[in-house]
Amino acid sequence: MKPTQFANGYLLILGLLPACQTTRPAVTTAATTPAVQTPIWQSDAYSLYRDRVVQGPHEARALSATELVSNYVSPANDRQNPRIEFKFSINGKDNEMAPGLNHLLVAVPRPGGGPIETPPIVFGQRYADATPAPADAYLAPNTPVRIRLDLRPVLAAFKKQGFYTTFKGEKIYQQDFKHVSVAGSTAPLSWDFDNLTNMPALQMQDPDGDGIYEATLTLNQPTAAKTTAASWKKSINTDDFPQYASDYPLADALYNLALEEARRAVEPDSTFRTGKEWAGVWTRDVSYSIILAQASLQPKVAMNSLLRKVSPNGRIIQDTGTGGAYPCSTDRVIWATAAWEVYQATGDEAWLRRGYPIIRQSLADDVQNAYDPATGLVRGESSFLDWREQTYPRWMQPVDIYQSENLGTNAVHYQANVVLARMAARLGDPGTAAQHQRQAAGIKAAINEHLWQADKGYYGQFLYGRTALTLSPKAEALGEALCVLFGVAEGERAQQVVSKAPTVPFGAPCIYPQIPGIPPYHNDAVWPFVQSFWGLAAAQVGNEASLTESMAAIYRPAALFLTNKENFVARTGDYAGTQINSSNMLWSLSGSLSLVYKVLFGLRYEDERLVFRPFVPQAFQGARRLTGFKYRKAVLDVEMTGFGNVIKSITLDGQPLADAAVPASLSGRHAVKIVLSSEAPAAQPVNRVADAVSPETPAVQLAGYYLRWPAVANAVNHRILKNGQALATTTETTWQVDLATGPGEFQVVAIDDAGRESFASEPIPVGGATGAEVQLETLAPKATQPYKGYSGKGFVEISTTKNTTLSIPVTVPESGVYALDFRYANGNGPINTNNQCAIRTLRRRGELLGAVVLPQRGVQEWSNWGFSNPIRVRLEKGTHALTLTYEPANQNMNGPVNQAMLDYLRVRRVE
Numbered sequence: 033m034k035p036t037q038f039a040n041g042y043l044l045i046l047g048l049l050p051a052c053q054t055t056r057p058a059v060t061t062a063a064t065t066p067a068v069q070t071p072i073w074q075s076d077a078y079s080l081y082r083d084r085v086v087q088g089p090h091e092a093r094a095l096s097a098t099e100l101v102s103n104y105v106s107p108a109n110d111r112q113n114p115r116i117e118f119k120f121s122i123n124g125k126d127n128e129m130a131p132g133l134n135h136l137l138v139a140v141p142r143p144g145g146g147p148i149e150t151p152p153i154v155f156g157q158r159y160a161d162a163t164p165a166p167a168d169a170y171l172a173p174n175t176p177v178r179i180r181l182d183l184r185p186v187l188a189a190f191k192k193q194g195f196y197t198t199f200k201g202e203k204i205y206q207q208d209f210k211h212v213s214v215a216g217s218t219a220p221l222s223w224d225f226d227n228l229t230n231m232p233a234l235q236m237q238d239p240d241g242d243g244i245y246e247a248t249l250t251l252n253q254p255t256a257a258k259t260t261a262a263s264w265k266k267s268i269n270t271d272d273f274p275q276y277a278s279d280y281p282l283a284d285a286l287y288n289l290a291l292e293e294a295r296r297a298v299e300p301d302s303t304f305r306t307g308k309e310w311a312g313v314w315t316r317d318v319s320y321s322i323i324l325a326q327a328s329l330q331p332k333v334a335m336n337s338l339l340r341k342v343s344p345n346g347r348i349i350q351d352t353g354t355g356g357a358y359p360c361s362t363d364r365v366i367w368a369t370a371a372w373e374v375y376q377a378t379g380d381e382a383w384l385r386r387g388y389p390i391i392r393q394s395l396a397d398d399v400q401n402a403y404d405p406a407t408g409l410v411r412g413e414s415s416f417l418d419w420r421e422q423t424y425p426r427w428m429q430p431v432d433i434y435q436s437e438n439l440g441t442n443a444v445h446y447q448a449n450v451v452l453a454r455m456a457a458r459l460g461d462p463g464t465a466a467q468h469q470r471q472a473a474g475i476k477a478a479i480n481e482h483l484w485q486a487d488k489g490y491y492g493q494f495l496y497g498r499t500a501l502t503l504s505p506k507a508e509a510l511g512e513a514l515c516v517l518f519g520v521a522e523g524e525r526a527q528q529v530v531s532k533a534p535t536v537p538f539g540a541p542c543i544y545p546q547i548p549g550i551p552p553y554h555n556d557a558v559w560p561f562v563q564s565f566w567g568l569a570a571a572q573v574g575n576e577a578s579l580t581e582s583m584a585a586i587y588r589p590a591a592l593f594l595t596n597k598e599n600f601v602a603r604t605g606d607y608a609g610t611q612i613n614s615s616n617m618l619w620s621l622s623g624s625l626s627l628v629y630k631v632l633f634g635l636r637y638e639d640e641r642l643v644f645r646p647f648v649p650q651a652f653q654g655a656r657r658l659t660g661f662k663y664r665k666a667v668l669d670v671e672m673t674g675f676g677n678v679i680k681s682i683t684l685d686g687q688p689l690a691d692a693a694v695p696a697s698l699s700g701r702h703a704v705k706i707v708l709s710s711e712a713p714a715a716q717p718v719n720r721v722a723d724a725v726s727p728e729t730p731a732v733q734l735a736g737y738y739l740r741w742p743a744v745a746n747a748v749n750h751r752i753l754k755n756g757q758a759l760a761t762t763t764e765t766t767w768q769v770d771l772a773t774g775p776g777e778f779q780v781v782a783i784d785d786a787g788r789e790s791f792a793s794e795p796i797p798v799g800g801a802t803g804a805e806v807q808l809e810t811l812a813p814k815a816t817q818p819y820k821g822y823s824g825k826g827f828v829e830i831s832t833t834k835n836t837t838l839s840i841p842v843t844v845p846e847s848g849v850y851a852l853d854f855r856y857a858n859g860n861g862p863i864n865t866n867n868q869c870a871i872r873t874l875r876r877r878g879e880l881l882g883a884v885v886l887p888q889r890g891v892q893e894w895s896n897w898g899f900s901n902p903i904r905v906r907l908e909k910g911t912h913a914l915t916l917t918y919e920p921a922n923q924n925m926n927g928p929v930n931q932a933m934l935d936y937l938r939v940r941r942v943e
Contacts, residue, residue, distance in 0.1 A: 078537075083281040090105075090592055107604075116136070118216030122212050131427075141172075148178070152180045155183050213234045224611060226420065234247065264595075273294070296616055302333050303336045307615070316366055318618065324565075325626045329622075334370070355433065355869050358867070366447075369444070371387040392464065397921040407482055408475060409478045415510060417440075422553050427729070427793070428496065430863050453469045458639075491507075497792070499851045502753055504792075508542070517565065517572060526572070536602050536723040539558035540585070545788050546602070546723065561623040563623065566582050567583060586627060590620075598614040631646075632646060641694060648672070657671045664698070665699035680710075683705050726791075727747045727789070729782070732796060739752070742765065748784060754776045755776045776799070779794070808827070819895045823935055824935070830872065830931065832930050836918040839913065851939075853903065854900040857893075860888050871923075873917050
């Protein structure tokens with residue numbers, strides 16, 4: 033993608049490299065080859081020096097503060113496995129066979145030079161290629177393969193009964209059939225089922241109409257190999273930005289690279305571009321970037337970008353995402369923390385007054401649509417981890433993701449409430465301030481009650497399930513870091529999070545352990561912006577080892593790749609192995625800048641002052657200066673020497689600076705000098721582990737009163753859950769359900785010999801009454817659309833103008849806790865993007881029972897029926913008058929289109 037020629041005269045080839053390894057020449061220079069240095073930081077994976085980073089045969093070097101060279105070439109196309117796993121997909125869904133059960137093709141040369149192809153594989157029947165392959169065989173470059181599919185059983189079912197029933201028991205109606213694709217493990221194949229619709233090369237064709245579909249693909253194409261530049265030299269004027277210089281040439285050059293990319297990240301309309309390959313303004317990307325650095329660096333652009341993400345009705349816009357975005361995803365309120373950061377940096381009272389009602393109105397809607405009174409937590413997808421199977425079990429549909437309660441998203445909502453309380457106090461609104469202080473305190477308490485894992489010393493990933501929730505014990509790096517930074521975790525608990533949450537040799541992975549069978553992107557990946565927040569958290573708790581490792585983990589990829597990439601593979605450190613990537617990534621470059629501003633110089637905004645809380649790891653000791661840093665009406669030139677996180681002396685224009693804090697009233701240019709104590713803080717550990725994968729999620733079925741599931745690879749034990757709580761353990765693959773203690777939802781967790789846990793299986797309700805069904809076409813006019821698959825005599829359409837209120841009488845034979853959900857269809861978009869999730873409010877004589885969330889289920893798939901989120905309600909024996917209403921808070925991110933088809937209300941007793 034970028035030039036690959038080194039500048040003439042700089043490079044010296046240092047010998048031959050192994051034939052199996054592709055690389056550029058090493059990057060030492062004859063004139064400037066340094067004496068042997070001690071690494072600043074070192075692991076088995078790579079070493080960081082003052083002026084360079086070395087990773088095996090790869091090396092990047094700073095020739096000056098404005099020039100870098102690198103010989104890095106991605107090894108992604110070397111030594112690819114010829115065993116190709118794949119499966120077929122109707123309409124971009126994982127609906128052919130159970131998760132983990134795939135077809136196998138061995139892509140090695142055939143005797144006599146014949147083509148590599150499969151026989152016609154019957155949809156739903158596993159094919160395993162028996163072609164022998166040597167243990168050391170690799171996938172040859174430009175290998176053509178022909179994959180054939182026998183779809184005739186599906187087509188026959190369409191003709192006979194109008195639908196095909198999948199292995200899950202779900203029906204695909206003929207009128208909803210759009211295409212069949214092939215998904216798989218090796219590029220151009222992809223396991224991203226949700227995006228198969230956008231990959232025409234993977235859509236199979238039946239040119240002669242005989243029901244045998246085929247696709248011919250070319251695997252391991254060197255021409256498609258991703259590359260980065262071999263050199264970078266500053267070419268854009270960034271003198272108006274704060275300038276940084278230190279005794280570390282590599283760090284200085286990477287700072288200047290980030291400044292240049294920050295300037296490139298501004299569009300002509302003065303808003304931020306998310307990345308070189310990501311056009312437009314994204315709420316979460318710009319917000320996290322503003323928090324890291326851009327509020328200080330480019331506050332006007334930050335304001336413009338935040339305002340671009342406000343809807344006409346004055347609410348924060350949730351980025352497009354799972355199931356049609358909001359409220360399946362609810363991390364939009366990170367906007368609030370970014371807006372507050374801009375105010376603190378600028379002191380702009382007009383900006384404060386403009387942002388205040390936007391945040392207040394957005395949070396008010398969230399309280400109605402997403403706040404769970406039972407747990408005190410906030411529902412919705414993991415903040416920024418918005419690709420379903422990358423961080424969730426495959427059985428979870430968008431509605432299940434809405435139902436989940438995630439660590440990072442709750443930390444974001446906690447801080448949004450803190451920010452709103454501070455804004456309200458500043459603007460003279462004590463009632464609102466008190467309300468949101470209480471709300472923040474409630475979320476904080478709930479995080480520490482429901483998500484903290486005392487045995488591990490860090491928080492769990494999320495609560496998930498259906499009528500009962502259980503905790504995923506995976507670490508979630510961004511959420512862990514935000515809990516420390518925002519003060520959700522305090523004191524010893526905050527220190528534990530940083531020292532005990534797992535990191536791998538290349539950094540802090542988004543989640544740990546990894547999910548099997550899912551290619552790197554959020555799974556098995558490190559994101560530099562997340563690593564930056566991890567570094568900020570390490571600095572806050574005084575963990576020098578973790579901070580040094582974080583700085584190395586940010587400098588390594590930026591130096592080798594000569595750009596601030598979006599992500600890289602946790603296992604290998606390579607940028608080319610992830611599903612999607614971008615150069616010049618806004619939040620990555622902002623994270624690099626934050627190491628200077630917020631870590632080394634410790635610049636932190638505290639309401640009406642700027643304080644210095646520097647932390648210089650001993651490995652980075654020495655002199656450094658930051659000039660031209662703007663704070664409100666002041667410009668600061670800061671010089672600092674020493675190391676550690678204790679200030680020995682600090683002066684402003686030669687006079688002692690009380691509390692190491694610059695008041696907001698300061699104006700003009702001033703000189704700050706800091707001398708650190710050069711004493712290392714008390715040592716704290718780092719939990720560095722090998723990158724590892726958890727067991728596959730068990731595929732559990734109910735046969736009579738027995739739970740049964742296929743053996744899970746590497747599992748040595750299984751935990752049985754009932755209503756989200758551990759019930760028993762077994763080494764077997766069956767479990768007899770004993771209903772002596774009552775009905776419930778059952779799940780199974782597989783555990784390997786290292787104690788790593790799979791996700792819990794899809795909940796299976798066992799026992800109890802089957803429940804009542806209230807056919808809604810008996811209560812409102814029947815819809816006229818010709819959709820199939822409904823029950824009863826029809827279904828009801830709801831939209832912003834049709835059936836905006838439905839009165840629903842519900843009769844129960846005995847008192848108890850019931851789960852209420854709606855069978856519905858929403859064909860307004862795919863399940864992975866867009867913004868047309870339908871939302872309604874369920875009430876009982878005015879009492880709020882909960883939000884009914886009806887996510888998208890497929891583009892124009894109006895005969896694809898599923899259930900909304902279950903709302904738990906205590907109902908006394910008798911009849912209850914419920915209403916389902918479209919209320920102002922239920923406006924989605926689309927606005928005009930807030931539509932679904934409702935079949936019936938299901939009423940099930942759960943307690």
